[in-house]
Amino acid sequence: MPILLTFMVLAACALSYRIWQKQKLRQRLLKASLSDSERNIVVEQVPLIRRLPPELTAKLEGKIRLFLHQVDISGCNGLEVTDGIRLSIAAQACLLIVNSDDWYKNLRTILVYPSAFKSITTTHDGFVVQQKEVIRYGESWSRGPVILSWEHSQRGAENEYDGHNVVLHEFAHQLDDLSGNTNGVPLLKKNQSFAQWERVFLTSYERHLQNVEQGRKTLLDAYGAENHQEFFAVAVEVFFEKPAQLQKDEPEFYAQIAELLKLNPAQWS
Numbered sequence: 264m265p266i267l268l269t270f271m272v273l274a275a276c277a278l279s280y281r282i283w284q285k286q287k288l289r290q291r292l293l294k295a296s297l298s299d300s301e302r303n304i305v306v307e308q309v310p311l312i313r314r315l316p317p318e319l320t321a322k323l324e325g326k327i328r329l330f331l332h333q334v335d336i337s338g339c340n341g342l343e344v345t346d347g348i349r350l351s352i353a354a355q356a357c358l359l360i361v362n363s364d365d366w367y368k369n370l371r372t373i374l375v376y377p378s379a380f381k382s383i384t385t386t387h388d389g390f391v392v393q394q395k396e397v398i399r400y401g402e403s404w405s406r407g408p409v410i411l412s413w414e415h416s417q418r419g420a421e422n423e424y425d426g427h428n429v430v431l432h433e434f435a436h437q438l439d440d441l442s443g444n445t446n447g448v449p450l451l452k453k454n455q456s457f458a459q460w461e462r463v464f465l466t467s468y469e470r471h472l473q474n475v476e477q478g479r480k481t482l483l484d485a486y487g488a489e490n491h492q493e494f495f496a497v498a499v500e501v502f503f504e505k506p507a508q509l510q511k512d513e514p515e516f517y518a519q520i521a522e523l524l525k526l527n528p529a530q531w532s
């Protein structure tokens with residue numbers, strides 16, 4: 264056998280072996296569970312987890328294990344990343360994907376600030392480019408890191424019924440981005456059609472926009488009126504924290520998100 268061909272066969276074997284090893288590790292982590300102390304931390308930090316049906320709790324624990332193996336969580340501005348911070352963020356991120364095949368395959372880094380942080384936004388108006396400093400509680404970069412304020416992440420998780428949760432919000436953007444664009448159209452499931460998602464989504468979005476413009480009180484945060492991707496992210500927050508109300512006010516939209524995530528929190532105890 265010519266040397267080049269031998270080399271190519273060996274390289275292909277080595278690559279296959281690496282892929283097999285990675286898949287094996289992934290399966291092992293997905294079947295792993297948390298220790299009693301880790302489980303207590305998760306429930307303490309994210310009380311919403313207590314409402315999960317038992318069959319989903321085991322799935323969540325395996326996904327938390329895999330998530331923490333894949334993603335590096337680093338503290339900024341002197342924040343020390345504790346088990347509480349790691350488990351709280353991982354549990355909330357994995358809650359969105361606990362019962363679906365979706366995975367944050369592009370995410371490797373989460374940066375956590377002690378509190379709100381400064382960020383630079385760039386706007387383009389013709390040839391004029393403007394940069395502005397803004398204060399944020401969270402950010403999700405396309406194919407890039409998620410950045411969080413721990414103070415607001417912790418507060419969002421503690422108040423499980425107020426419809427505001429910055430971690431769920433930013434990971435809704437990550438989920439949305441798996442389609443290649445963060446635009447309010449995530450990768451739909453096999454039994455969902457784009458036409459129906461678009462119709463239901465736009466109907467709810469337009470209604471929200473009008474309510475916000477007319478100063479009416481809205482179930483979803485007014486920030487959702489910014490654009491489609493923000494509307495999707497604030498809807499996911501409410502889907503988990505005020506599911507019965509969302510199902511009552513926007514039954515078709517609720518059903519679409521429930522099908523997307525393969526979850527029905529309105530039925531959780």
Ligand SMILES: [Zn+2]
Pocket residue numbers: 432436492493496
């Ligand atoms: Zn957002």
